[in-house]
């Protein structure tokens with residue numbers, strides 16, 4: 560799903576596509592990852608295979624796509640009537656949570672998800688279920704179920720994911736989340752001549768989204784420190800539930816003192832599957848990251864860093880020292896805030 564690598568030419572030959580057409584089927588061709596491969600050498604970080612990048616950046620890549628049931632229902636053309644609408648590459652990006660065509664939030668799970676037989680952690684599973692099974696229609700759920708094998712092949716879920724009926728979401732939330740979605744998609748396709756900026760400093764597309772994921776992790780870990788930036792009380796309630804879940808995960812997981820940084824920050828290092836909760840967190844992170852100066856960014860981050868540090872200092876350090884963050888974000892997350900750790904309450908701290 561990310562990059563066909565050595566399989567590109569054989570795949571292109573077998574499918575009668577040009578190599579570029581075959582490559583374009585992959586998520587790695589999206590603008591968000593493009594700068595990683597083709598950015599100017601002086602600002603390109605150490606070369607990282609995309610598959611590895613996607614594993615460590617679970618705010619950048621999902622192994623399980625979200626989907627728009629209306630897109631899957633097709634556009635009424637003979638081709639789409641037969642095969643359904645396309646599964647879009649963007650649906651593998653956690654930062655894509657809405658469909659701009661149908662003006663709705665995406666779904667993230669099969670309605671019959673509890674029937675699925677889950678073999679491994681999400682990142683260890685194949686991004687497409689029952690890969691070699693020709694039976695499911697492209698718009699049917701391909702997950703295996705726990706049922707006994709029948710006729711030599713394992714039973715798959717088969718629930719129809721396409722649905723032409725429009726969604727019913729709270730009308731006061733969707734316009735703001737759709738505006739955010741449009742802005743994020745525009746940023747993903749930003750041309751090299753007009754780079755994105757963090758605190759006024761030009762950075763590459765993928766770095767911008769890495770930074771956004773780092774701040775999103777801090778929003779969760781420090782919740783409810785940034786509640787004032789949330790678009791609505793119902794979205795705040797969704798983040799509240801997610802934040803409790805992550806905290807619970809971090810406490811029930813066996814933690815060893817020598818555990819590496821990746822594992823320590825893991826409970827906060829992935830985007831929620833639910834589109835609405837994910838969008839709510841990202842909308843706060845986006846408001847923080849768009850501060851135009853380093854001082855502004857630092858001031859916006861300080862309450863999050865202070866509260867996150869109180870909740871879990873080791874995880875905060877691990878998130879904050881993510882080696883793939885932009886230099887501008889690294890500067891804004893430097894540690895003057897640590898002096899306030901045992902100081903006055905957040906809301907009365909002078910200067911913040």
Ligand SMILES: [Zn+2]
Pocket residue numbers: 627628629630631658659660661
């Ligand atoms: Zn759609």
Ligand SMILES: [Zn+2]
Pocket residue numbers: 669670671672675700701702716717718
């Ligand atoms: Zn299913």
